[in-house]
Amino acid sequence: xxxxxxxxxxxxxxxxxxxxxxxxxxxxxxxxxxxxxxxxxxxxxxxxxxxxxxxxxxxxxxxxxxxxxxxxxxxxxxxxxxxxxxxxxxxxxxxxxxxxxxxxxxxxxxxxxxxxxxxxxxxxxxxxxxxxxxxxxxxxxxxxxxxxxxxxxxxxxxxxxxxxxxxxxxxxxxxxxxxxxxxxxxxxxxxxxxxxxxxxxxxxxxxxxxxxxxxxxxxxxxxxxxxxxxxxxxxxxxxxxxxxxxxxxxxxxxxxxxxxxxxxxxxxxxxxxxxxxxxxxxxxxxxxxxxxxxxxxxxxxxxxxxxxxxxxxxxxxxxxxxxxxxxxxxxxxxxxxxxxxxxxxxxxxxxxxxxxxxxxxxxxxxxxxxxxxxxxxxxxxxxxxxxxxxxxxxxxxxxxxxxxxxxxxxxxxxxxxxxxxxxxxxxxxxxxxxxxxxxxxxxxxxxxxx
Numbered sequence: 001x002x003x004x005x006x007x008x009x010x011x012x013x014x015x016x017x018x019x020x021x022x023x024x025x026x027x028x029x030x031x032x033x034x035x036x037x038x039x040x041x042x043x044x045x046x047x048x049x050x051x052x053x054x055x056x057x058x059x060x061x062x063x064x065x066x067x068x069x070x071x072x073x074x075x076x077x078x079x080x081x082x083x084x085x086x087x088x089x090x091x092x093x094x095x096x097x098x099x100x101x102x103x104x105x106x107x108x109x110x111x112x113x114x115x116x117x118x119x120x121x122x123x124x125x126x127x128x129x130x131x132x133x134x135x136x137x138x139x140x141x142x143x144x145x146x147x148x149x150x151x152x153x154x155x156x157x158x159x160x161x162x163x164x165x166x167x168x169x170x171x172x173x174x175x176x177x178x179x180x181x182x183x184x185x186x187x188x189x190x191x192x193x194x195x196x197x198x199x200x201x202x203x204x205x206x207x208x209x210x211x212x213x214x215x216x217x218x219x220x221x222x223x224x225x226x227x228x229x230x231x232x233x234x235x236x237x238x239x240x241x242x243x244x245x246x247x248x249x250x251x252x253x254x255x256x257x258x259x260x261x262x263x264x265x266x267x268x269x270x271x272x273x274x275x276x277x278x279x280x281x282x283x284x285x286x287x288x289x290x291x292x293x294x295x296x297x298x299x300x301x302x303x304x305x306x307x308x309x310x311x312x313x314x315x316x317x318x319x320x321x322x323x324x325x326x327x328x329x330x331x332x333x334x335x336x337x338x339x340x341x342x343x344x345x346x347x348x349x350x351x352x353x354x355x356x357x358x359x360x361x362x363x364x365x366x367x368x369x370x371x372x373x374x375x376x377x378x379x380x381x382x383x384x385x386x387x388x389x390x391x392x393x394x395x396x397x398x399x400x401x402x403x404x405x406x407x408x409x410x411x412x413x414x415x416x417x418x419x420x421x422x423x424x425x426x427x428x429x430x431x432x433x434x435x436x437x438x439x440x441x442x443x444x445x446x447x448x449x450x
Contacts, residue, residue, distance in 0.1 A: 038390035042108035049385035057124030102134035116199025207257030373400035395421025
């Protein structure tokens with residue numbers, strides 16, 4: 001199946017991939033999308049810098065066919081095709097097949113990555129262990145598991161009646177795991193990065209911007225020769241991050257923000273966290289007789305803690321984590337020609353309010369926030385790098401790649417969402433070139449440029 005082609009043609013690595021793989025569904029100078037099974041496309045591709053993806057979870061999410069994997073036919077959200085949800089014993093027999101399916105694409109994903117290349121993959125809270133085992137068995141090194149916390153989940157629970165009224169079978173979903181894996185390095189991290197441009201995380205590019213005073217502990221220096229209150233040591237204004245490196249004299253260079261954490265919040269979760277914590281100050285002044293005299297066992301020497309040195313920053317607890325949220329406007333940016341559907345994909349209105357499927361043009365039920373995906377692709381992709389998303393869906397990874405200045409190969413065997421992905425990528429190109437308001441003007445006056 002073929003979509004359309006922008007006037008700007010792919011060059012370099014993208015052109016090489018098209019030559020090797022074949023004509024895509026859609027292509028422009030930064031994004032190429034294939035309507036195919038990733039297990040058929042990945043073996044034909046040369047190496048890339050990063051993989052960022054949201055594969056099916058095996059949860060029969062909203063009854064979508066693509067999320068079945070090897071599970072029994074789920075039918076619609078109310079149950080399975082035969083009206084009877086299978087016993088766990090029946091489902092359990094299909095779980096190894098789910099893991100084998102993940103393993104099959106993970107083997108090809110490992111091959112296509114450069115040494116040290118990172119993979120980020122979303123998983124379901126009940127099935128991500130199968131995904132992680134498949135990645136590890138394929139040859140990946142599991143480096144971490146990130147947690148995306150959100151406040152908009154809806155409990156899919158069977159509520160009981162009678163004397164058991166108020167009891168149910170499920171909790172409200174409020175987080176998703178994101179597996180961070182890496183292809184094994186060639187030699188040391190430094191040697192691998194020099195040779196391939198991969199193997200490390202873009203920490204500074206993903207720091208959390210803050211106006212808080214970070215001049216404490218290892219950042220001690222205060223940005224001037226006087227250092228922190230009570231500090232009488234030589235080079236007290238230098239700190240660990242002095243220009244010139246290490247604990248040498250020089251002008252203090254503050255970090256660009258807080259070190260990125262392995263927890264990411266949406267705005268609703270951030271607001272709830274701040275409501276619980278209230279505004280609090282971090283740390284405080286050194287109390288009593290601290291520190292004890294310098295030189296104990298030679299551990300800290302002249303760099304013991306300084307009495308009466310405050311940290312000074314304050315705010316809610318969410319300030320320590322990156323925050324992202326997907327709005328309706330973001331989901332549907334550039335999506336004008338698609339029919340209005342429910343978010344479970346059906347065009348027919350549904351009266352059951354529990355389904356929470358308000359009409360929308362981008363009907364993909366698991367759309368991730370663009371801000372979240374921009375942060376993730378920036379974390380694992382070198383400047384100007386090439387990303388692959390083997391399960392591109394409605395195109396959020398590609399949209400994030402466009403905004404961050406990366407190139408992206410998207411693959412999906414479900415044609416239902418690719419027209420949406422194409423329109424969202426075209427809109428992202430307009431926004432990158434003209435800004436959001438300029439993109440609106442172009443679309444209102446001329447339509448999307450092809």
